[in-house]
Amino acid sequence: MCLEKIDANLIARLIELMQREYEPYLELETIRTLSLICSENPGQIKELMNQGVAPILVKILEAPHPDTDNLEDVLCLIRNIASNCPDYREILLAHQVIAPLVAVLKRSNEERNHEIIKQSLSTFSILCKGKPAPDYETIKNAVPLLYSICF
Numbered sequence: 001m002c003l004e005k006i007d008a009n010l011i012a013r014l015i016e017l018m019q020r021e022y023e024p025y026l027e028l029e030t031i032r033t034l035s036l037i038c039s040e041n042p043g044q045i046k047e048l049m050n051q052g053v054a055p056i057l058v059k060i061l062e063a064p065h066p067d068t069d070n071l072e073d074v075l076c077l078i079r080n081i082a083s084n085c086p087d088y089r090e091i092l093l094a095h096q097v098i099a100p101l102v103a104v105l106k107r108s109n110e111e112r113n114h115e116i117i118k119q120s121l122s123t124f125s126i127l128c129k130g131k132p133a134p135d136y137e138t139i140k141n142a143v144p145l146l147y148s149i150c151f
Helices: 008-018 024-040 044-050 053-062 068-084 086-094 098-111 114-128 136-150
Strands: none
Touching (some): 008 024, 008 044, 024 044, 024 053, 024 068, 044 053, 044 068, 044 086, 053 068, 053 098, 068 086, 068 098, 068 114, 086 114, 098 136, 114 136
């Protein structure tokens, strides 16, 4: 697939469509498309971040009962963004992505959804590694949950 140059208007339109929570299939497909674009061409992540995707991703994570497929793709997109550039990781952290991520992890642990647990732990790991390290206050609520999952 050739994704060398994606029009910024397309990214903006996909982000707009991603916010249609009353159309879960459309939300899922736009999240998947954005994730694919970012994994194929990391240069597009800058445009995605410029279009303000961080708070939208946090909002999707905060949904009370997100679709499992959507959740997996949102976690993948967050990992793609956070691992691309420390500044993008910091933007995600500044938008309070850790709290809803911990809630997803807790709910998945209670439901024994091992795939989402695995995806959430991977996302959490990427958000926490690198310099500067995230502020302890940001991640401290996750520590007891992480301990209970590991032991």
